[in-house]
Amino acid sequence: xxxxxxxxxxxxxxxxxxxxxxxxxxxxxxxxxxxxxxxxxxxxxxxxxxxxxxxxxxxxxxxxxxxxxxxxxxxxxxxxxxxxxxxxxxxxxxxxxxxxxxxxxxxxxxxxxxxxxxxxxxxxxxxxxxxxxxxxxxxxxxxxxxxxxxxxxxxxxxxxxxxxxxxxxxxxxxxxxxxxxxxxxxxxxxxxxxxxxxxxxxxxxxxxxxxxxxxxxxxxxxxxxxxxxxxxxxxxxxxxxxxxxxxxxxxxxxxxx
Amino acid sequence: xxxxxxxxxxxxxxxxxxxxxxxxxxxxxxxxxxxxxxxxxxxxxxxxxxxxxxxxxxxxxxxxxxxxxxxxxxxxxxxxxxxxxxxxxxxxxxxxxxxxxxxxxxxxxxxxxxxxxxxxxxxxxxxxxxxxxxxxxxxxxxxxxxxxxxxxxxxxxxxxxxxxxxxxxxxxxxxxxxxxxxxxxxxxxxxxxxxxxxxxxxxxxxxxxxxxxxxxxxxxxxxxxxxxxxxxxxxxxxxxxxxxxxxxxxxxxxxxxxxxxxxxxxxxxxxxxxxxxxxxxxxxxxxxxxxxxxxxxxxxxxxxxxxxxxxxxxxxxxxxxxxxxxxxxxxxxxxxxxxxxx
Numbered sequence: 001x002x003x004x005x006x007x008x009x010x011x012x013x014x015x016x017x018x019x020x021x022x023x024x025x026x027x028x029x030x031x032x033x034x035x036x037x038x039x040x041x042x043x044x045x046x047x048x049x050x051x052x053x054x055x056x057x058x059x060x061x062x063x064x065x066x067x068x069x070x071x072x073x074x075x076x077x078x079x080x081x082x083x084x085x086x087x088x089x090x091x092x093x094x095x096x097x098x099x100x101x102x103x104x105x106x107x108x109x110x111x112x113x114x115x116x117x118x119x120x121x122x123x124x125x126x127x128x129x130x131x132x133x134x135x136x137x138x139x140x141x142x143x144x145x146x147x148x149x150x151x152x153x154x155x156x157x158x159x160x161x162x163x164x165x166x167x168x169x170x171x172x173x174x175x176x177x178x179x180x181x182x183x184x185x186x187x188x189x190x191x192x193x194x195x196x197x198x199x200x201x202x203x204x205x206x207x208x209x210x211x212x213x214x215x216x217x218x219x220x221x222x223x224x225x226x227x228x229x230x231x232x233x234x235x236x237x238x239x240x241x242x243x244x245x246x247x248x249x250x251x252x253x254x255x256x257x
Numbered sequence: 258x259x260x261x262x263x264x265x266x267x268x269x270x271x272x273x274x275x276x277x278x279x280x281x282x283x284x285x286x287x288x289x290x291x292x293x294x295x296x297x298x299x300x301x302x303x304x305x306x307x308x309x310x311x312x313x314x315x316x317x318x319x320x321x322x323x324x325x326x327x328x329x330x331x332x333x334x335x336x337x338x339x340x341x342x343x344x345x346x347x348x349x350x351x352x353x354x355x356x357x358x359x360x361x362x363x364x365x366x367x368x369x370x371x372x373x374x375x376x377x378x379x380x381x382x383x384x385x386x387x388x389x390x391x392x393x394x395x396x397x398x399x400x401x402x403x404x405x406x407x408x409x410x411x412x413x414x415x416x417x418x419x420x421x422x423x424x425x426x427x428x429x430x431x432x433x434x435x436x437x438x439x440x441x442x443x444x445x446x447x448x449x450x451x452x453x454x455x456x457x458x459x460x461x462x463x464x465x466x467x468x469x470x471x472x473x474x475x476x477x478x479x480x481x482x483x484x485x486x487x488x489x490x491x492x493x494x495x496x497x498x499x500x501x502x503x504x505x506x507x508x509x510x511x512x513x514x515x516x517x518x519x520x521x522x523x524x525x526x527x528x529x530x531x532x533x534x535x536x537x538x539x540x541x542x543x544x545x546x547x548x549x550x551x552x553x554x555x556x557x558x559x560x561x562x563x564x565x566x567x568x569x570x571x572x573x574x575x576x577x578x579x580x581x582x583x584x585x586x587x588x589x590x591x592x593x594x595x596x597x598x599x
Contacts, residue, residue: 051484076486087478089341090531103474103485136531152477156485 003028004191005050005079005160009058012042012049019045021215022058027160027191032183034202035195036227037212038236043195044084046212047162050193051081062160076104080158084165086149091136094148098123098133101155123155127181143174150181161185163194167201179205199240203227203250211235227251265535268528272542276323279549283319284311286556317451318443322552323545324451325443325511326521328458328503330544331537333518335465336388338472338533339496340395340404343523344586347504348515348579350404351387351411356501356508358418359383361435365426374453381457381505387411388504389497441512441572443552450510457506462541464499468492472533514572516579517544523586551575 003026012020020042027033037043049056052067052075060067062078070078080101088097101123102116124130127147132140137148146166153161163182167175175198183205186192193210196202202209202223209226211219213235219226232240232251240251284296289310291299299307300316329347336345347353359379362368368375394407419439426432471492474482483489507514521544522536529535548571555569 048480053480053483071486072483072488073486076484079484081481081484083478083480083484085478087481088476089478090476090533092476092530092532096532097476100474100477100485103470103487106470 005060005062007050007058007060010046010049010060011057012045012054014045014054019215020049020056023217025210025217025220027193029159029189029191030186031207032186032192032194032205033208033210034206034223035193035210035212036197036199036202041212042215043212044164047081047164047193047195051079051162053081073104076158077156078158079160079162080153080156082149082153082161082163082166084168086142086145088137088145091138093134094129094137094140094151095120095124095133097137097148098129098151098155101152104156119155119157123151126154126184127151143170143177146170146174146178147181150178154181154185159189159191161190161192163192165195165197167196167198175201199227199232199236200243200245200250200252204245204248224249233257265529265539268525268539269542272539272546276542276545276549279546279553280319280323283322283549283553284315286553287315313447314445317446317448318552319549320451321443321446321454321511322549324455324458325507325514326517326545326548327541328461328507328544329514329517329548330521331462331465331541332500332503333544334522334533334537334540335468335472335496336500336518337522338468338475338536339392339493341475341478341533342404343526343590344519344583345404346516346519347384347388347500348513348518349412349583350391350408351413351415352384352500352504353508353513353515354412354415354419355383355387356380356505357383357439357513358415358422359505360509361419361422361439364438365422365431365435367427367431377453377457377506377509379505380509381501383415384505384508385497385501387415388500392493392497437570438512439572440570441514441575442555442568442570443511444568446510454506454510457502461499461501461503461506464495464502466537468495469534469537472537476533512570512572514548514575516575516583517547519586520579520582521547523582548575551578 005027007023007025010020010023011018023046035043045054048054050060067075099116099120102119105116124133127150129144129147129151132144137145140148150166153163166182167178170178179201182192182194206223209221209223210217211226211231218235219231229240229251232238237257238253239255239257241254242249243252281293281296284300285291285293291307291310295307296311299311302308303312333346336347337343359382360376363376363379391404391407391411395404423432423435426435471482471487474485474487479489522540525536525539525543529539551574552571555571555574558569
């Protein structure tokens, strides 16, 4: 599996305060990478820098080319970004929202192409949102909105998908559905990075886990190696009990230290 | 998606036809009554008294109503798209009021004749300060409360500025001239007024319309829009400059006219839905129709002939219709407004 997005020595300052320091990571095609870390560890800041939305020190490259060298449009075609919160300001139809994912491919002189249409239909189908494709997005439930937001990001058909807390505020069933969709997107040939708060979900679904603490990446390994009881205790300040779920050992927080 | 394009086209054609019909009625309306046939023959051959009345008096007025109405409509749609907010409108942000400060200074102190470029340039400068300041203060989250409070502050400050100019006006005549001009009117506007305003208005349309796709992407918030390749700084700059050019030039020739930018997009949404990009073109046409209709109304409603002003003022009529409409919108959306954390 080849690395498609690489970050070396990435640092980000917000208002002069260093939030992320010396982050090295690479995202590989076919892999779902989970990023975990306590609140304020710098996860959102790092993922926004990777998406090209924040100025940073160091180097971020996609397909070997530095982000700074490529146009915003080209970057948008290669990196899809799903921000926190699934915001929809206007009551557009679900299909229109998902079609927004095609914005980076749009040409000012041509309308919607067959490729665009196919990508939108595919994104609606795999996220099982096609049944309410004509409904205004603002009338949907939280779980439905999360899937529509994900469908919008998938419709871009970018090589890299960066998702910031895609499972937050979802019920257990929808958390599993969304994690499975992210893993499917990786298996279908994407490189996926998702910020996840639930350590058990990260351990179960991710191929690799990045642990962030105080602005640094302190572990980058398969779940079993990254999420050891010692590391979780040191980073999150909780004791965990290992629980066997469908053949995978996942950590479940039991007590604050 | 294709069917929606066809229904948009139908709406655009229907609104264009409405603007055309209103334009003909506008050419007929005034102290001298003219039949539709006389109006059209006067327009095309320019012969006789009808020719002079239609071509020199009513045509510039009608064209200005169409251009200015379209400008206010489009700037409302653009500001709503940029700030993701159906209550955004240039007048609520103090833009026409700020443009009035610049323009009335020029008029009161006699720096410029009514048909000099100095008045629109001063108006544009005023509008630029208010819209630019507002967008800068609204910032990344563009919260409704912050936006409206900042708009209120700009409008009040501009109101104080205009009052100061009236207060310190060199002669009572200058003060009276400015006071009447502030109420907004298209009465007695000439081809010269049309020619000084039109270039700025057209430039504003281009700047605002070029960003239609960005307004649609902004539905997802600023971060997601940026990740889709939208250059937010460029979009913001173009909307600020576009609105200022349009509002500044419009206020310079027609005085303060508000609420077209609030009412027009709202009326259009019931047919084209909420997509902030699809709203743009029909909103411009709707704005043109609304202002032309209002300008016909001020000529038809009898005003006191003994008063200084023979016609009702256009800005008065748009505010009398627009403000209750705005209150009704707030009333309808109040649950949403109260519930919204922004």
